[in-house]
Amino acid sequence: MDLVSVFLFILGLVIGSFLNCVIYRIEVKKSFLSGRSFCPSCKHQLSWLDLIPVLSYILLSGSCRYCKKRISVQYPLVEMATGFLFLFLFNPDHFIRSSYWVIIFSLFIIIFVYDLKHYIIPDKIILPAIGVALAYNTFAVLTGDFSPSYYFQTLWAGTIPALFFFSLFVLSRGKWIGFGDVKLALAMGFLLGPNRIIVALFLAFVIGGIIAVGLIILGKKHMKAEMPFAPFLLLGTVLAHFLGNSMINYYLHLN
Ligand SMILES: [Zn+2]
Incomplete structure (x- = not known):
């Protein structure tokens, strides 16, 4: 070292x-x-x-x-x-880009711990995360790192899952999903863009589902118990950020 x-x-x-x-x-x-x-x-x-x-x-x-x-x-x-x-x-060679991800993942560590302990995503953390993601995407399109069309795709990549989560939130009166998860989905889409957000959500539901079933079988939770969802969304985001593109390529070349 x-x-x-x-x-x-x-x-x-x-x-x-x-x-x-x-x-x-x-x-x-x-x-x-x-x-x-x-x-x-x-x-x-x-x-x-x-x-x-x-x-x-x-x-x-x-x-x-x-x-x-x-x-x-x-x-x-x-x-x-x-x-x-x-x-x-x-990475000092990619100072702005790597600082951005370090800030985002630091905020994610807070959300992970806080939601695990209290089943709440604090606005003081998720709102700045959304702001930082929007600011970075705007910066990236201005410097030519992102094409304008990709920039608009990141906006949709956040808005569509957030609207989906919001309808789950309304339908279940907050029982299936919290309003904090709606805001987190918005941030995830802005961060990951249109392809990797799908990978992240897919992984979050699959891993969350497996853990939930496991906890019920082990008798640690009963069927109607609340479970924090943000840790799985964050896990999905991290996996999709690092492995998302290779997972998409692998999937596309299967057939
Ligand atoms: Zn003491």
Whole structure:
């Protein structure tokens, strides 16, 4: 590993620690930038020794130095995920494009964790994601990276699934799908464009379905239990982003 990679990984760990902080501050409805970090359980102010990403968690063997309350495994997991995100996705040679995807996937990590815990996609995260995607697509068409026709296709790729999800939302009165998923579908289409959005939605429904059936068989959920859908939509988006085009080509050449 070269120095740049080490630096990117550590930067990712630090940003991951910030993402945890954002998640916590949305949970307790505090401003993102104010105040120092403290233990959510005993409110003791944390020193820099308690705030080293991943390492503090290991050194403290997963509990608060002051009150010994267990620290959620969410903290090191989010930090590691963001570390690897920066390591593998950020590319100084494609600064704007790779920064864009790093920002989008950082927002996705927040949505993933938040929806898993609370079954809600926070507007404070999904609305900026939609805005960033629209801004990037506009930038890309202005610089000639996207053709004007592809630009309009990305608009449709977001709008059509969002309208489909919205009708499911209305039909089921919010039981099958939440309004947050409608907004997430809009963002996904803007991000992925017309072909890969289909791959993403297909994978989300298939993986979500398999997990749901698995949980019912294992007796962890009953038939009518609520299940967060955003984690599957996000998983579908990530898979479609990296593998979508080769999956489409493979499928087209099967017959
Ligand atoms: Zn504590």
